Structures are given as structure tokens and as C-alpha cells.
């Protein structure tokens with residue numbers, strides 16, 4: 001087995017705190033819309049809890065942006081390169097068909113490039129579009145739909161409300177797909193354990209098996225660590 005170090009400690013702490021915040025926001029948010037369906041807690045304190053969790057999400061998002069820029073995390077792992085367009089099709093083919101035939105994942109994560117093309121797209125969209133939209137619309141809710149003391153027009157309020165609810169559905173969808181995908185690894189818990197301890201354990205390549213350039217560099221680095 002070889003160890004590939006993928007997730008630095010600050011990112012792991014951020015990831016699990018952020019996951020808790022998102023799950024809590026979904027669980028409290030669903031009760032505003034469907035109190036009869038999901039009655040987890042009494043309705044009264046929910047709005048205050050939801051607001052505090054929303055502020056925590058704002059702080060979490062600001063941390064993610066600063067960390068991503070300061071450590072070059074975005075440049076290394078989120079830059080969408082030309083070859084990612086071709087790899088996207090290959091990766092989708094793997095997840096939709098080849099995995100069920102027992103074939104190996106075409107992507108090998110490395111400390112230089114740990115996200116495959118579809119992960120870049122999914123995580124980039126959730127963190128770069130859906131989260132800021134949820135934060136911005138949530139803050140407008142918190143202000144009582146007033147900007148500079150003036151109540152927003154009714155149509156604008158309806159649009160903000162629709163965006164916030166659409167974001168809820170996107171987060172819920174992302175969470176289900178993300179947790180399922182997180183279990184698609186050499187063993188059920190390889191990726192999840194990796195997000196806890198920082199490194200993943202992968203079987204050594206068979207003799208003669210091609211190792212992509214980025215993975216090869218990381219292996220060389222890992223063995224030197």
C-alpha cells in the first residue's frame with residue numbers, strides 16, 4: 001500500500017465543521033417549509049438557530065476563500081485545465097458504467113491535483129456559486145428584506161426567496177450524491193478516512209501499469225517525506 005497525503009489539517013477541520021453547519025441548516029430550513037413533514041424540533045427557537053448557523057456558514061465560506069487563495073489550494077486543485085474537458089467525459093463514463101464492471105478509476109489523486117474534473121466542477125459550483133448565493137440571500141432575509149432601511153419590492157423578495165429555496169434543494173442533492181461518491185473508493189471508507197486523517201492508502205500499481213504524471217510526482221514526494 002502507498003500513502004498519498006491529500007488533505008492538510010486546516011482543510012479537514014474546515015470540511016467537517018462546514019458539513020455539520022450545512023446539515024444543521026438543511027435540517028432546520030426544511031422545517032420552515034414543511035413543518036408537518038419534518039418536525040425534528042419545536043418550531044419556536046428554529047429561526048434563531050437557523051440564523052446563527054447561517055452566520056457560521058458565512059464565516060466558514062470566508063475562511064475557505066482566504067485559505068484557498070493564501071495556500072494556492074484553488075490554483076492547484078480547482079483550476080479547470082484544457083485536458084479536464086476530455087477527462088470529464090472519461091470520468092462520467094467511469095462513474096456511470098465502468099465502475100459496475102469492476103474497472104479502475106482513471107483518475108489518480110495526488111497532492112498536486114487531488115480532484116478529478118467532475119469533482120472540480122461539483123465542488124467549485126457548490127462553494128463558488130451555491131454557497132455565496134445562500135449566504136447573500138440569507139443575509140437579506142436577516143435584514144428583514146431591507147437594504148439601507150428601504151423595504152425591497154415584492155417581486156425582488158419573491159426572487160430572493162426562490163433562490164434560497166432552490167439553494168436548499170441543490171445542497172440536499174449535492175449532499176446525497178457527495179456522500180455516495182465518497183464511498184466509491186478502493187474500500188468503502190478510503191476517501192472518508194482520508195478526509196479524517198489526511199492521507200489515503202492505495203494499492204501499489206501492477207508492474208507495467210501506467211501512472212499519470214501528477215500521481216508519479218506525488219509518489220516520489222511521498223517516499224521522500
Ligand code: HEM
Pocket residue numbers: 007011015018019020022023077119123126127175178179181182191192193195
Ligand atoms: C457527512 C457528509 C459528508 C461526507 C461523508 C463528506 C466526505 C468528503 C470526502 C471523503 C471528501 C474528499 C474528496 C472526495 O473523495 O470527494 C470531501 C471533500 C469535499 N467536501 Fe465533503 N463530505 C460531506 C459533507 C460535505 C458538505 C455538506 C459539503 C459542503 C457543502 C462538502 C464539501 C466538500 C468539498 C468542497 C470538498 C473538497 C475539499 C477540497 O477542496 O479538497 N462536504 N468530502
